[in-house]
Amino acid sequence: MELRKENRVLKFFFITVSFVFLGVFLILPLIYIVVTALRDGIMGYLTAVSDEYAIKAALLTVQATIWAVIVNTIFGIAAAWLITKYAFKGKKVLSTFIDLPVTVSPIIAGLIYVLTFGRQSDLYPILDSYGIQIIFAVPGIVLATIFVTFPFISRELIPVLTSQGTDEEEAAALMGAKTFTIFRKITFPHIKWALLYGVVLCTARAMGEFGAVSVLSGHLRGKTNTLPLYIELLYQGYDFTGAFAASSILVVLAIVVLILRLVIEKRGQKELDLNK
Amino acid sequence: MKKKLLSLILIAALGASVVGCGSKGGTASIDGEDVPKAGGEKIELTNVSYDPTRELYAAYNELFAKHYEEEFGQTVEITQSHGGSGKQALEVANGLEADVVTLALEGDVQVVADAGLIDDGFTSEFDVDSSPYTSTIVFLVRSGNPKNINDWDDLTRKDVGVITPNPKTSGGAMWNYLAAWYYFEQQGQSEDEILESIRQLYANVVVLDSGARGATTSFVENKQGDVLIAWENEAFLSLQEYPGEYEIVVPSVSILCQPTVAVVDEVAKKHGTEDVAKEYLSYLYSDEAQEIEAQNFYRPSTKSIYDKYVFTADSNTITEVPADGKWINDNITLTDINHFGGWTKARATHFADGANFDSIYEQ
């Protein structure tokens, strides 16, 4: 306890610094968004958020987010299981590639899909003959969203699975349990909180992606404009109130997601304590 | 407790996939080829355009849909896409399925043509070089013109902060650059002197935005710089949106900007929308459309309508949108792109990598 007392000044200093830092960098922009969104009064705000194109954009964003979460969940579980339960060659390379998308510039993320599926690509005639359009259409937006959130779920699962070890699964396997049974009965209970946490992070990031989607969306109003792109469009159309009003939708969504995260963490913690 | 959670996750996942699949089904019809069916079926048309035309095409699309319904008995729904002209051209060349393009300059349409999507001779497909409306480059200054900016040479003064987009990423900015070049040329400067003047001008640039709209926002909303080099229509729009805060200064010389329109033949053929697309662009020349263009501060190509909007200017400053709607100041010497040998040559001389524009930043 002595230790704590001595640091009271330091504690006060650190907490103050943290509050100031987060206040300026995180809270102030939020306040600015809300204030500007309400600049033309509450009616102006309601008109802006109930605009037909705003709703279409929001729906597209939700759609892309759901796909990203589904694909990344499947991938995350498979990859985390693979990396933590087996020893094989090329594991390090594999995990570097899984992490890579987070550090790749969003512009490059968009660019690589344009190069792969665009008209100048060798794949284009094949896809075109089946009437499949990837970029400048919804599939491209979904792909870009998956890319930028790619490692979010596996990164949450890997540490948990590593610390859990492989003993339980090995025992179950020796007793003749099937893969899916092992996963469902043994592995899943361990990772479910981490998985949920990863899903929440993935959702949050997927909703807000701008750069990558911007490169390959084509900005077709009402068709391939996600909410962040729609915000940019409004912003450049002198409709600052509208832009910030639409932003506030995302801010609210972000806050909901973050609250969800806290709830998940709390319940996960409780269960962990119970198990102990 | 555990079971409850598990079922919760399951339900969430199920719900997610249902919504996902549902919306996927919904978009499939958009992704698939839209073959127009006869009689009352809705036709979809995609118009890929550049930044400042948002307001114009919002109004025109309404007019055209009405016209087409009356004339041909079919509903047309037009999807718009706006962005930097060069970027838009590139996206169409890359497979963005536009039935028509209405871009800031012929050079950008040429890029789409080079990709094999537009048949040769698109500049003569419609009247007046396929430019139904034109514009020019003017200055927007703050109310009262505090820095006393009257012509291009004022922009090279040390105390003036200039806002113009980057010619490397913006079609409008190329026009700005060429207009400035023409002015200094008219002053009898040698090529080296012109380059030096241009260098001084760009040394005064406070924010080099990537697009025309971004530049306007920097000047108008973020209050950067003393003068915005802008499309005439953008400048008037700012007067309208922010009455009393800005003034337009018309320089002694400028450039005739000819935005080019074209049917993207390959895509229209695929969609079966060739006729609608053609009608969409030729109707831009109708009297009704020309009126709308003039009301959105584009210079109409029909002489009689153009004349209706001309006023006799007694100064080079316009402080408000004229109440009688006559806004065209005819008292300006305009050059055009032919003076620079056409877009291919202008691009190579001025905007390509290592060309004039790059050289003014090298020290």
Added chain:
Amino acid sequence: MNRHKSVIPGFGISMGITITILSIVVLIPLCSLVVFSAKLSFSEFVYTVTRPRILSGYFVSISTAFIASLVNVVMGIILAWILVRYDFKGKRFIDGIIELPFALPTAVAGISLTHLTTTNGWVGQIFYKLFGIQIAYTRIGITVALIFIGIPFVVRSVQPVLEKIDIQYEEAAFILGADAKTTFTKVIFPEILPAIISGFTLAFARCIGEYGSVVFIAGNTPYETEIAPLLIMSELQEYDYSAATSIALVMLGISIVILSINAIVQASVSKRVNGKI
């Protein structure tokens, strides 16, 4: 490492899923990047990616990202520290908003930060009037946007490690006569160092490539505030695919190098720790 065949079934299916999705989403698209830049000869490639303007773009991106990540290391340690060690009002709130930069669209963040920091914005005018410092449209502005983007990385990698350090070690050190400073530098810091490095490298790599938020707040002046991702965009606008992909390839290389450095550091640290025990 002794390689043995695992008795757990499911290797095939998990390997299959992982490789399939990884290939479609990451590997094949990345290959096309290489294919497109291969259209230039090697000397052309070198020329393209080492033009002065491009070099200055890398420099702006890397230097601002580096400073921003350093700020985030300091603030990240402090934040993780107060979240783990102290109890105070608003702790849950702070813990909750750390991930906000992930969730807020980068464009929205960029727009609002720009408006706040122009010379007549809420924050910008204070700095401008008091110190004559301009934030928006300068490298300081870029750094500000990147600090925003990078906040969660260091906090979230240091926090769990800090939680696991047994307070008894510190108490032992204290009883043995170490003061707070020594306890921190000798006991705590070595423990959290790998986490700091991992958070720093991720934040750094992410910031180098950031576009959405920076493009609004940077003045985009060549040689001054023009970032590397913007150069890729501007090459694209000139229809110069091979130049754009070449610059992209260099940036991708930087990302891979940064990630690999991190991987090597983490491996050597875990070896050292395991070796001790």
